[in-house]
Amino acid sequence: MKRYLAGTFIFAVAVSVLAGCVKTPTASNQDERYTISWTAWQASPIESDARIKKMIEDKLNVNIDIWNIEPTRFEELLNLRLASGEVPDVIRIPQGYAGLNNIVAQGLAAKLDEDMIKKHAPNLYQEYMECDNNFFKKYGLIDGDLYGIPLLQWIRGKYHQAVVYRGDWMKKLGFDKTPETLQEFEEVMYAFAKGDPDGNGKNDTYGLSNIGMDVVYGAFGYLPGSKDREIKWKNKDGQLVYNAIQPEMKDALRVLAKWYADGVIDPEFVTGEKVGAQMAVSFINGRIGFTCEGRWFDWVPELPGRKEVAKLRTGLEKIDKNAADSLMFGVPPVGPAGKSGALQEKLVTDVMYAFSVDLKADAKKMEKVFSVIDKICFESYEGALEAWFGEKGVDWDYDELGIGDSLDDKWTPANASKLGGHTQLVIFKSNKWKEPPAVMEWLKKYKWDENGITDDLYMYLPSSPKYKVDLQKLEDDAYISIITGKKPIDYFDTFVSQWRKEGGDILTQEANRGGNN
Amino acid sequence: MRQRIGAAGRIITPRDRPWYYNHKKHKNLLLMMLPGLLSLFVFSYLPMYGMQIAFRDFIFKLGIWQSPWVGLKHFRDLFESAHFLNAFKNTLVISGLQLVFGFPAPIIFAVLLNEIRVLKFKKLVQTISYLPHFISWAVLGGMFIQLLSPSVGPVNLLLKTMGMQPIYFLAEPSWFRTVIVSTHIWQTIGWNSIVYIAAITNIDAELYEAGKIDGATRFQQIFYITLGALMPVITIMLIFAVGKIINDNFDQIFNLMTSPVESVGEVLSTYSYKIGLVKMQYSFSTAMGLFKNVISLLLILFANRVAKKINDYGLW
Amino acid sequence: MKRIHFFDIFLFALMIFICLIMVYPFWNLFMNSITAPDVNMSVLRLFPERVSLSSYVKAIESGDIGRGYLNTIVRTVLGIGLNLILTVTLAYPLSKKHLPNKAFITGFVVFTMYFNGGVVPNYLLIRSLGLYDTVWALVLPHAVNVFHLIIVRNFFISIPYSLEESAMIDGCNEFQILTRIVLPLSKSIMATLLLWAAVFHWNAWFDAMIYIKSSEKQVLQTIMRRVVLGSMSGSANGAFEELVNPENIKAATIMLTVGPIIVVYPFIQRYFIKGQLAGAIKG
Known part of the structure; x- marks a missing residue:
């Protein structure tokens, strides 16, 4: 002893x-207590005596000066202050590589060092490595140097867009399960258009509109974008190829043109299903019976533990409760060559953070900045919850499923933001954030995590601003006129050669230039 | 002019007075202006050094004074930029449409209002028609976005009940200019009619009496007497309206524009805002503003001169 | 006689129609603001299906609206005061033919209508004057509106000079003439000027967004925009969930913002119409 x-x-x-x-x-x-100036997305400006911010500051021995910038005009207002010579230590860049490029060109961003990140933000580093084990050599680069750290969206980026049918229509027309092949899909679409599923005696329903076409293209292996669908490139045997010019798309267009001629596709597809900020309008209004609009959380039924409302499902519920309750979720149908897929947002978003060039001169402060971000956002679920909601046991607590939630039923992002909560400090959302088990089961059951097609381009194409608008217009015009039968199917070949000639080849070259393997 | 006799008996003419004679005499007037002029000097003239970034490549870290000179580079870029030329064209097209449809509207409104004989009703109509003038475009923008919304907007709901397809007015390039011009008329018809209503009230009632005696119908009276009497005012207003053709209503277009209609809706002021503040090309944006303002000033000086010549009426 | 009769009815109908078009957007807004939140909005209605004030309660509960009102009122009152004083003291001398260097001063003033330094130097100026994040940044730069100045000046020109001349003979100086003779004759143009200044300051939002950083000092328009445009910032929201406010709450917030103008306006409009006329026509 x-x-x-x-x-x-x-x-x-x-x-x-x-x-x-x-x-x-x-x-x-x-x-030494550093003061870090910081920009974040704000639901509401932060107050001078922000309680949650103070708590975190004391915990981490640092002062965080959050700039109040109106989120509705974030870019302009931040740029104005940058132009006036004021640079925050942590710079939020909502416009992706174009924005990062501007800031680097103005000499305002510090070059980042991967080892420093690894050492001082170990949890962040680990999570980004989980996303891509070459992350900091691939993303956030300008001319091969690391300047930005993009946000990751685990909730959206792991699951594809909806593949959703009007269940009440299906039942009425005698389908008891969702289609699994393109052929079965075609049958359902024809029935939606011809079988008067809404029973009003008028021939006023269609199978699908523009966004529903995603799975048809997907059944041929690629997904061409359109003016409001930012998906362009696919990695094919180590080379990035432009989706819209792949020969397989000609076959997809052949199918779509036939459907259009047969009255299966909503002629309004040219203007789209989305109107302004409102999504899935044609589907909700009972004009079409199938759509790929919306993410899982827009349609998810009420499940135990889930608190937020599903925007699109409740929208439909207001108009037709029965339809909302009988929605059917399927998988992207498999095409003739065995391919299938639906659009999936990128796990790596276009929103980035850069760091002030002034931090370059003060390595200690730079390290502190990274350690503070790591501790607030990545270190633990509980730590992030504290910065999001406030004090445990007072402002929030775990529910029976182990999910942190506010104890105040009047909690709103705006009110939390005033105190420094919500996204004021939690500028990165880690994958430690949890969804209720019932939701995870539901996602697994309908295979939301399988067969997503994402945009594989992760770099800034310098010539993109020059060609983007015109090429997009060329593409949209070609696709629309082929589907509507104004141009023959073979016009596709003309489109491809024109696209390549008018700048497309240059973009392809640029996309494949830097370290893409 | 009063004259004073000097000591030597010589007549002192204004010529002989020191240059500050008048200043001394009216020192109170000059003193009175001091705060106003000072305010203009500080808040308008002091920041004007910023115009030089049109001739420099503005680098944020260096600031305005240290950024390198590039001469007329940005002005050359301006005329090679398809976006600028498109914005220039859109500005002229929208202003032109507003001139063609928006200019006569208040005149017609004033003339017709004058025909209303029930005074109380006339006053009521006037009061109501001025109201939109006082609401900012930040508010009106939100209102029209809701009003024209394809899913919940009353306009489209009306179209739907009539069996027509909803139209997304604010995102449809073929509709956008129509929306801009008609909301512009909606907002300004009442307010702009004030000038004409006033001119009409100044018309001698005897003219109408004489017209009646000569057997003029009511339409003839409107056409010959009312409109005839309005002609000078209309001329002046038209000259100034033409003088303002390069000016666009930033607040209106900025608050109503969505990205699908940029090809027809982007005007000089919104483009300059976007390229400067959003895309960080301040020098280019400043060059554009300078170019526009010079044209604008020349046009208005010209209009002022023409107006003075025709009618002895000028803004200053 | 009969045709004229028909024309009158037609005119009457037309004017009522115009009034309806003018008022309907406001009515629609008001209706949305008092409709119960669970009512389906995609049905055409002229009157609310179920009336509920819950949207107003929610809009006010956020706590920002009250503060916004206060800040906007402070800004408006200060702005009106400065605007009236500086505009009148500048317009009166400019209306005098015998003002020394009149052409130069007029040019000095008018030039500012067409040229400005741009938003960056303005921001730097406000910062270096120490006005940043104060209400003065919102009122001082707008103390003189040249367009309004010219109209006031035109009005002053229209006042018969004989009145002032007799006062001058009585030994009044220019300050006294202005306050005792000219201003009492200018009530209508003063009312107009006041209304313009009030509406300008009530409606202004851009400068407040640039020059005000404290959330305690936000003006009403900024808060209103945030509520109404919240939905559009979806993309700026990045990896986080989107915040969309229901139409009813948007409508209620807009109503709260424009309410005072709509309520006050009919009572004062008869004053300013006179002023507007006098200023615009003569010259």
């Missing part, structure tokens, strides 16, 4: 001496 005590004593002394040795030189640094 004595020996044991002595041993412990010696050990304790040794530890404290060692710790002391390590501690002494850094003690002064820990005392």
Whole structure:
């Protein structure tokens, strides 16, 4: 016993001496309280006596100066201050690589060092490596140097868009399960258009509109974008290829043109299913019976533990409760060559953070910035919840499913933002955030995580601003006129050569230039 | 002019007075202006040094004074930019449409209002018609977006009940200019009619009496007497309206524009805002503003001169 | 006689139609704001299906509206005061033929209508004057509106000079003439000027967005825009969930913003119409 005590004593002394040795030189640094200026997306501007912010600041021994910038005009207002010579330490860039490129060109962003990130933001680093083990050599680069850290969206980027049918129509027309092949899909679409599923005696329903076409293209292996669908490139055997010019798309167009001629496609597809900020309008209004509009959380039924409302399902519920309750979710139908897919947003978003060039001169501060971000956003679920909601047990607590939720039923993002909560400090959302088990089961059951087609381009194409608008117009015109039968199917070949000639080849070259393997 | 006799008996003419004679005499007037002029000097003239970034490549870190000179580069770029030329064209097209449809509207309104004999009703109509003038486009924008919304907007709901397809007015390039011009008329018809209503009230009632005696019908009276009497005012207003053709209503277009209609809706002011503040090309944007303002000033000076010549009426 | 009779009815109908078009957008807004939130909005209605004030309660509960009102009122009152004083003291001398260097001063003033330094130097100026994040940044730069100045000046020109001349003979100086003779004759143009200044400051939002950073100092328009446009910032929201406010709440917030103008306006409109006329016609 004595020996044991002595041993412990010696050990304790040794530890404290060692710790002391390590501690002494850094003690002064820990005392120094940095002030980090910070830009975030804000539901509401932060108040001067923000309680949650203060709590986190004291916890991490740092002052965080959050700039109030109106989110409705974020870019302009931030740029104005940048132009006036004020640069925040943490710069939010909502416009992706184009925005990052501007800031780097103005010399305002610091070049980042992967090892520094690894050392001072280990949790962040680990999570980004989970996304792509070459992450910091692929994303956020300008001319091969690392300047930006994009946000990851685990909730959206892991699951494809909806593949949703009007269940009440299906039942009425005698389909008891969702189609699995393109052939079965075709049957359902024809029935929707011809079988008067809404029973009003008028021939006023269609199978699908523009966004529903995603799975038809997907059944041929590629997904061409359109003016409001930002998906362009696919990695084919290590080469990035432009989806809309692939020969397989000609076959897809042949199918669509036939359907259009047969009255299966809503002629309004030219203007689309989306109207302004409102999504899936044609589907909700009972004009079409199938759509790929919306993400899973827009349609998810009420499941135990889920708190937010599903926007599109409730929209439909207001108009037709029965339809909302009988929605059927399917998988992208498989095409003749065995391919299938639906649009999936990128896990790596276009929203990025860059860091002030002034931090370059103060390495200690730079390290502190990364460690603060790591501790607030990535270190633990509970830590992030504290920065999001406030004090545990007072502002929030875990529910029976282990999910953190506010204890105040009047909680709103705007009110939380005033105190420094919500996204004011949690500028990155880590994948430690949890969804209720029932939701995860539901997602698994309908295979939301399989067969998603994403845009594989992750770089800034310097010539994109020059050609983008005109090429997009060329593409939209070609696709629309082929589907509507104004141009023959073979016009596709003319379109492809024109696209390549008018800048497309240059974009393809640029997309394949930098370290893409 | 009063004259004073000097000591030597010589007549002192204004010529002999020191240059500050008048200033001294009217020092109170000059003193009175001081705060106003000072305010203009500080808040309008002091920041004008910023115009030089049109001739420099503005680099944020260096600031306005240290950024390198590039001469007329940005002005050359301006005329090579398809976006600028398109915005220029859109500005002229929208202003032109507003001139063709928006200019006569208040005149017709004023003339017809004058024919209303029930005074109380006339006053009521006037009061109501001025109201939109006082609401900002930040509010009106939100209102029209809702009103014209394809899913919940009353206009489209009306179309639907009549069995027509809903139209997304604000995202449909073929509709956007119509929306801009008609909301412009909606907002300004009442307010702009004030000038004409006033001119009509100044018309001698005897003219109408004489007209009646000569057997003029009511339409003839409107046409010959009312409109005839309005002609000078109309001329002046038209000259100034033409003088303002390069000016666009930033607030209106900015608050109503959506990205699908940029090809027809982007005007000089919104483009300059976007390229400057959003895309960070301040120098280009400033060059554009400078170009526009010079043309605008020349046009208005010209209009002022023409108006003065025709009718001895000028803005200053 | 009969045709004229028909024409009168037609005119009457036309004017009522115009009034309806003018009023309907406001009515629609009002109706949305008092409709119960669970009512389906995609059906055409002239009157609300079920009336509920819950949208107003929600809009006010956020706590920002009250503060916004206060800040906007402070801004408007200060703005009106400065605007009236500086505009009158500048317009009166400019209306005098014998003002020394009149052409130069007029040019100095008019030039500012067409040229400005741009938003960056303006921002730097406000910062270096120490006005940033204060109400003065919102009122001082707009103390003189040249367009209004010219109209007031035109009005002053229309006042018969004989009145002032007799006062001058009585030994009044220019300040006294202005306050005792000219201003009492200018009530209508003053009312107009006041209304313009009030409407301008009530409606202004862009400058507040640039120059005000404290959330405690936000003006009403900024808050209203945030509520109404919240839905459009979906893409700016990045990886986080979108915030969309229901139409009813948007409508209620807009109503709260324009309410005072709509309520006050009919009572004061008869004053300013006179002023507008006098200023615009003469010259």
